[in-house]
Amino acid sequence: MGSVDSRDAVRARPRRTTLADVARLAGVSKATASRALNGRGEMSAETRDRVVAAAAELAFTPSAMARNLANGRTGTVGILTNDLEGRFVIPILMGAEDALGAGRTSVILTDARGDAVRERQQLRTLLERQIDGLIVVGGPRTDPRPSLGRDLPVPVVYAYAPSEDPDDLSLVVDNVRAGRIAAEHLWELGRRRVGFVGGDPTYCASREREAGAAAALAEHGAELLGTGLRSGDWTERWGRAAAGRLLELHPDLDAVIAASDQLARAAIEVLRETGRAVPEDVAVVGHDNWSVVVANTRPELTSVDGRLETMGRTAAGRIFDALAGQELGHGVELTGVDLVIRGSTVPDE
Amino acid sequence: MGSVDSRDAVRARPRRTTLADVARLAGVSKATASRALNGRGEMSAETRDRVVAAAAELAFTPSAMARNLANGRTGTVGILTNDLEGRFVIPILMGAEDALGAGRTSVILTDARGDAVRERQQLRTLLERQIDGLIVVGGPRTDPRPSLGRDLPVPVVYAYAPSEDPDDLSLVVDNVRAGRIAAEHLWELGRRRVGFVGGDPTYCASREREAGAAAALAEHGAELLGTGLRSGDWTERWGRAAAGRLLELHPDLDAVIAASDQLARAAIEVLRETGRAVPEDVAVVGHDNWSVVVANTRPELTSVDGRLETMGRTAAGRIFDALAGQELGHGVELTGVDLVIRGSTVPDE
DNA sequence: CTGAAAGCGCTAACAC
């Protein structure tokens, strides 16, 4: 162990043990210790074991900072977001964390809270921290957001909401496909009169989901009911109103696709209140597969999942590929979606 | 250095500009440039301006890594959590980010996903990254969680859920007080027959909120109705069942306190379905002030806010105080709560 | 008031 630290601090935390300590204990040079610990270079198994044992004994933790300084990589990616609720960003973060496998990537998460000045500030801080790359998670809107610019010193991937600049790489949920999947599912269940409850029509997420569903039905020669509303929002209040109107116009519909889970929840309530059984009389599909909502509707809600965790993994993967010399790519790439079937379309057995 | 890199990068990113570049352009030494940029030491305003101008011209971004290596601080705190939903951790993170003011603190967020092995692994990674301190955010339970141990090289604060080790410092929402505040609010509104809808009674959050409300009413000589249930959970389904039972036992109650916002929502629905007006006949108060829920009940829900952002700021503040030499402290510290009044207790004008 | 130089802990050439 080391000698006593004479400048005893209030509660002296021990000096971190360094590679030099390990090397000394193992009776080798720092270089050898480094190689042994990183599995680089050939060396006698005996020496390697001795070093590893020494490191273990001292509970040696290599300094990522020093390592970075020496080789220019931090294994850290930044996430810049405005998603105050964390609904979108948390799964994306978890995916990014996993991109390189256990413990190889860390994520610095910063929330700009919708403030552009703050965003620049945080970008600056992230760059100072020598992040290897940056994921910009838009939201709550999925509409294009301003680009951070082309001359950043690290690869940048926009996720969830795309960048306005087509030269940037953006990963976006395939909302059209999401709508299609919802409609196809209902069609396969024999539903022929499918209505739509949209959210705020200024959000492209709402319009695209609607368009996807309409397109799928059109291919079967059917029509999506209740489309084309020019107003609306994402509240359950609106969902109730929209569902009510839809039922007035089409009292005989047998399925509803909602642009979000919350709207679907509202629709289910209206259906029940008007004496319709879900899913027997009317089947309901939501969007986002948000656990808080889908588990609390009665019956539980079938929903289209945006697979944000996969998106996060892909985003981080692209960043590391780019650092390895591959082209980052540009433009909008659509990411896959999944249908999660629950009781609101297929009765629980 | 040496020869040209033969695996010529696809798109060579320019070398970052360093302090040496700035110093050269300004015609001073690195030392002077450093002092100028950090506002340390006395120097002629003229020199300082020249350096600052040079830095601006080169868009100089200091390397936090190098700086850390030189002075042993990263300005980074780690957050270790199991809160997959991000409900608790996001506000705490935002508070921590703000603790030292704009851009001075970064937060590395890691989610162990409830896996103890993964947690050790992530702790290790965080320590390698030379975090200045660690915030362990428990959840979803607020019950004590296992300590990470006493011999960590950085200050650790447990937030939201306390550590089992009384020697650790834990910051916990004052749930007893939260219950009291809810009850006092109702009492002041003239409500005298107050019922309680609890969640999972194995969660101390549920029991403490109940105890707080009961205590406040007891001081007024009243009793909290419907307490002491030995089963239950946090689903809306249970909330409906519990509210229904409560109304059977006490059909004349004039207020309900629920242990969570979702339970409150369920209670409001049951109240409406049984022909009671909220808040005229029965006032309802929830807990957590979770925006997703409180904005979607009809009327909007009065709720007790745990002020998690403040908790995050406090946690990070304590860490930096400890680094500055103050005692970290230990034991459980309760943090303040706030009542947010909405239409479910006071009718909208 | 400013510059030179010695590290911070680690990695990577390059010797031996």
Add this chain to the structure above:
DNA sequence: GTGTTAGCGCTTTCAG
């Protein structure tokens, strides 16, 4: 196989 020697970019004595 293993040790020596430079740095990585910045801060900080210590001289001038």
